[in-house]
Structures are given as structure tokens and as C-alpha cells.
Amino acid sequence: MDMLAQVHDCYHCGLPLPAAGAWKVQIGGVARAMCCPGCEAAAQAIVDMGLEDYYRTRSAFASTVDRQTLLPPELLLYDLPDAQQQFDLDAESAEATLTVEGIRCAACVWLIERRLARVPGVLAVNLNVATERLYVRWSKSSCKPSTVLQAVRDIGYAAYPYDAERHEAQLRRAGKTLFRQLFVAGLSMMQVMMYAVPAYIADDGTLDADMAGLMRWASLLLTIPAVCYSALPFFRGAYGYLRQRTLGMDVPVALGIAAAFGASVLAVWRGSGEVYFDSVTMFIFLLLCSRYLELVARRKAAGAVEKLQHALPASAARMPAYPGNHQVDVVAAAQLREGDYILVKPGEAIPADGEIVAGESSLDMSLLTGESAAMRKGQGDQVPGGAINIAQVIVLRVSKLAADSTLASLLKLIERAGNGKPRIALWADSVASWFVAALLLFAIAVFAFWQWHDPARAWPIAIAVLVVSCPCALSLATPTALAAATDRLVRQGVLLVQPHVLEVLHRTTHIVFDKTGTLTVGKPALQKVLTFDEMESAACLQFAAALEANSAHPLAQAIVAAADLTLLPEVIADEVVTQAGQGLEGLVDGIPYRLGNAAYVAELTGSSIQDQVPAGMTPVYLGCSGTWLARFDLADAIRSDAQQVVQHFQKLGKQVILLSGDQQAVAQYVADRLGIRVAHGGCLPEQKLAYVQQLQQQGAMVAMVGDGINDAAVLRAADVSFAMGSGAELAQTHADTVLLSPRLSAIADTAELAARTMRVIRQNLGWATAYNLIAIPAAAIGWINPWMSGVGMSLSSALVVLNALRLRRVSRLRFKPEPARLARPLRV
Missing domain, CATH: 2.70.150.10 (Calcium-transporting ATPase, cytoplasmic transduction domain A)
Incomplete structure (x- = not known):
């Protein structure tokens, strides 16, 4: 056991033990003394994680455990070698997905990201406001996990490695706390209004002065719970921003509440002047209503992702x-x-x-x-x-x-999805931060003007200016819409891996499709049976299926699958012998039959056959002694909804192009069936890449749809890309979007939703901008009093959130597959 620790020192940190009340932890079967609850918690956690070897192998005490100046001991656990393995990305860097508690609005995201960006060694940081998950990548040589966690704690937030159950419990606690604060604010507002209404009605002096003073004192007492408890989120948020010497959304809100409440208290104490207790309580209540609605929206927006997190038992x-x-x-x-x-x-x-x-x-x-x-x-x-x-x-x-597993690979992609922001979201965040600074300067200027022009109105008008502004609506406009759209797409089997997809997709000019596994299903299907004898095509198909019954060849499986649909009695073949690259031979009712290429079957029939095979088809012949029986035409089945998707993009004015590694004849055959005017076959991966880059040089914005593996280079080069995802391919895809659904029409659905999402974002940004341009000058002129300002700000934020949530209700399967012409297994 560890030789460092002395009898009178803390076993964990080495500091002297207190005279009484020492804490103990069982380590190595021995009760070890600790100097404080923090060391006890850290040591117990090390034991529970199965890392007792830490104490046997350490060469010095962890000096960073000094609880007066350094990190909380429990954070140091993440610096232990075994614990750090969960964060390793490569030899030089590590990454983590963290859950952050205490996020109040979209501006909190900006504050946390800015603080972590200043931490030495942090390479990348992104916080998703909808899911409350923080992605951080850092250099292992200059930064530690505990440093990242402590940096978040320093600005008033709690962060810990993402755990689905803990995150859900945290959301429930946050929701309950916010609801209690909302309830207290609502109760205070209703009670204060009972005393405020008589004062408004009796403005002709009929209200007794003593009674008016009593009602003012009662209003003050009833407002205290709302200010001291319900308004805590705003004061804490403002304090966090000011500590970091930044101006966030909560700063003008907290200033407005404090100014109105402080002026009212002073008026009550003096016995003269205006009081704004009704405005203060109403303002707090309405803002909390908006924030509660935002919390519900965030939980709904993350609903599909959370279900995936809990999918594995x-x-x-x-x-x-x-x-x-x-x-x-x-x-x-x-x-x-x-x-x-x-x-x-x-x-x-x-x-x-x-x-x-x-x-x-x-x-x-x-x-x-x-x-x-x-x-x-x-x-x-x-x-x-x-x-x-x-x-x-x-x-x-x-x-x-x-x-x-497939789900684990999917969840890794989901963690990547949200580790970035589209340009329009970055623009909104930047504008919102500058907006707050400009607002405070404007409020000071307005106060100075009214103090000169009409001192009695200076204070309420300045408060109204602070309160009526809605930077939250401006900052919520984009992330709420993107979160709602992303949630909807995940539930439809579309996973957005990169943040720019919705912003770029609706502006694309060219849609480039791969063929195999994209426009086609990636495996052959029987297209047609042509008979050469009196035997019916269905019977020929059964004979062929009998010969292929035990073959794993893709063509054999296509014939067997087609035969299953004929509903004829099963035929049994005996003594089946396979000739590699040729075909197979077997006995059916004692008669030899051959199935394979024309030359192989001709050896049994005794004659050659002259027929024209349709372009794009692979022929398989069936014959017996002296007789040619049938030809089976097989081809890679075109997806049932491929033609609808192609026509949809063509109607939007986009040019659809087919790039394939197959022969030109095969590529042209598929293109002709789907109505694609431009088709290039025989393209190697580097040729596909060069073609897309040439289009981009000519000013085109290209969307590429491929199978996710062979098309990795071109998928990465395209402006926006889609991969048909399945199983092992999920972890290997380089696309911006993964189609988990087998429906190719999901691309058209995504394009439609992208257009709707950008319309909603523009509506939200337009509303937030127009509201502030109208409301702030109106408040500065004195047309809007403080309580009306609170109503306006709350309704503005609520409108933005509700408008964004409409995206979750986009009709599903707008592009429904038609009965396929080529995907049907047979035509006999």
C-alpha cells in the first residue's frame, strides 16, 4: 500500500487531519482517514471506479487538492490515466461531449464558448443550445479534462461527461425549478395587481392616503418573493456575464428589474413617487413563461435524439x-x-x-x-x-x-452533428451580443434626455427601454428553428452530420447521383423471363430456382426470390454441380438441366442461340438436352421512388446528373428510365471528384448523393452531400447527411424541409428585427410603459419559438413511392 501517507495526514491529499471529526474511506481493506468531505468524496469515487491502484502507484500527493485555492477534488478524477482514456481522440488530442447545467437562453452558449476558447490548449468548442451538450477538443499536452470542467464552473455552470440518464434527470430538475419560480411569480403578480387596480381606478384622489400607503407596503412585501426567488435566473445570468466582462441577454433584463424594484422601494420609503411593483411582477412572470416555453421547445427538439440514447437496453x-x-x-x-x-x-x-x-x-x-x-x-x-x-x-x-453496434455508430454521428453552427446562426449570435451593448448605451442616452426634458418620466421610460428590447428573440430565431427541423429529420430517418446542410441545400443548382446503391438498391433483381419453348415462364423460373436453391451468388438469390412469388409447387433439383464462372447443372425428375451463360448451356443443348439482350441487362440461360428453355434478364433494381425524386428536383430547376463506375451503357440505361439527361459511366472515384470540382469552378453549387464508402472523396468535396447509410457504413461515411431510411425520397423531403426552415429563420429574424426597431423607439418616446414592455418582450420570444416548432409538424412521406417498374422481381 502507499508509503506516502502518514498516520496524522489525510490519505488522499496529505494535509493534516483535523483534531476531531475525521472522515474515512475503505481502501485496500483498511479504513483510511480523510481531512474533509471533499477528499472523502474523491477517494470514494476512485475506489468505486476500481482505480485503487492509483494509491499504490502514486509517487506524490496530488498538490492540486488544496481546497482553498484549487480544483474541487472530484474534478481531479477525470485527470487519472484510466479515466482519460474515454476522451482520447488520437495521440495528441482528446475530445469529450459534456452536459451543461444552467443554460438559460441562447446567449449562454456564446458565453460558455467564449470562455472555453480562452483556455490554453482548447482546440475546438461548440455548445448545442437545443440539446445542452458541449463538445470540446483539446491538446493533451497542454490541457486536462479537469481544466475544461473547471473553466465552465468558473462562470456559474456545471458540466460533466454526457450521460443520458443523468442528463434527463437534470432536465427534469431544471423544469421543476423553473415551474416553481414561474408559480411564485404568477402568484405574486396576481396578488400585487389586487392592490394596484384600486390605485389606478382612484386616480382622482378619492383613495385615502393611509390606505394607499398600506397597499404600497403590501405590494412591496408581495413583490419580494418574485424578485428574490423567481428572478434569480436573470440576476445569476447577468452576474455571470459581468464577471466575464461581457454583455449578455440577461444584463438589460436584470437591470430593468432591479431599477424598477429599487425605484419602487425608494418611493414607498419616502411615501411619494411612482411604484412599479405590478410591472415588476408581471415582467418577471411573462419572461419566465417565455423561458419555460423555450425549455419545453428544447426538450421537444432533442426528443428524437434522446430516444436514440435510450434505445439500447x-x-x-x-x-x-x-x-x-x-x-x-x-x-x-x-x-x-x-x-x-x-x-x-x-x-x-x-x-x-x-x-x-x-x-x-x-x-x-x-x-x-x-x-x-x-x-x-x-x-x-x-x-x-x-x-x-x-x-x-x-x-x-x-x-x-x-x-x-449500428446504434453506437449512429450515436457517434449524432455527437458530431451539432458540433458546429451554420453561418446564419453565427451571424445572429454576433448581432445579438452587439445589440445588448448598443441597447445599454441607448437607454443611458434616453434617461439623460428625459432627465433634462421631464425628470418625472425619465426613470420609467429608461426602464421601459431596457425591458422592451428582445435580444433573446434575435438569438433564438436560428437555433430553435434548426433544432426543430433536425428533430423532425431524425424521426424520418435523416441524420444531419454537418451544420450547413439546411442552409446550403435549398441553394444547390446541381444534384449528382451515384448509381449502384443510390438510384438502385445495390443488388440484382429479375426483370423479365423470355421463353424459347412451350414451357411456361413461371415453370421455367421454378426449375431455375431449384438449381440455384443452395447458391449464395447474388444472381442466384435474385432468381430464387422471384420464384417465391409464382405460387407454384416447389421443384427439387438433385446432384447439382457448379462450374465457377459458367453456371450450374443438376437433375430435375432425372433430366439434366443447365443454368448459366450462353456458351455453358449450349454445351448441353447442342446448339447456339442468337438473340438480342437489352442494354443494361445480365442474361442467364436455362436449357436441357437438345432444347433452349428460357432467358432470365437481371439488372440492379432501381429504387421505387427514384423517378419521383429525379422529377422533383428537375421541376425545381435543378440539373440532375448521374455519375457511375459502371459501363456507359448500363449508366445510360438507368438514366433513360429515370429521365436523367446527363449520365457518365466508367467513372473512377478521382474522375467523379474532378467532375464535381469542375462544376464548382463554373459557379455551380453541387449536392452529391452516394453510397458513403466508395464516394468518400467526392462526398467530402461537394457543397452538401448525402450517404445511403447502413450498418458498418455509418462509421465510415464522409457525407454531410446520412439517410438511415431506405427511401431515396428522404432527400426530396430534406430539401423541402430545408427550404421551409430557411423561410422560418428569415421570418424569425425579420420579426425580431422589426419588433426591436418599432418597440425600442416607442418606449423611448414614452408610448410604452414598463408592464407593456414586459408583455411585448415575452410575446416576441414566444412567437419566435412557436413559429420554429411548426417545423416539427411538416407532413411526412410527402413523396410516396409508386409501385416500381424495375424493382418488381419478375414479369412472366
């Missing part, structure tokens, strides 16, 4: 002796290893990616793909973690650790 029913024994042990999902067998009952979420080895069921994958229809899965099918089993019991063999 914490435990799993592992079957350690399967298949010999079906006994089940309940273990933590994090303990699952590749090859483990797990039992999933109806109604349970699948804890990790795996393959179904027993059973058949329907799965709800709406959280992962946005598709509400259940998907039927059976033995041999791969299923992602996070899907919900809704029908029968199934047994899975785990194929990926929970940390590497």
Missing part, C-alpha cells in the same frame, strides 16, 4: 450454454462479446447487432430508420441493436460489441 439475456442448454443469465449489455447467444422476448429491445439463429419475428426499427412499418426477419438475417422485437421470441448470435 442496459441488460441482456445471455445464453452461455446455447444450443445445448437454454438457460438464461441476465448480464449488462456492455459485457456482451462477439459470438455470445442472447434471447430477445417480444417487446424487448435488441441489445447489440446480431444474426438470428432461431425463431422468426417482426422488428420495429423506426428509431433507426424512421420507417414505421415492421420488418419481418428470420433465421440468418442480420438485425441491428436498438430494434424492438414485437412478435415472437428469437435467439441471436452477437456479431458486434455494443460499443461498435
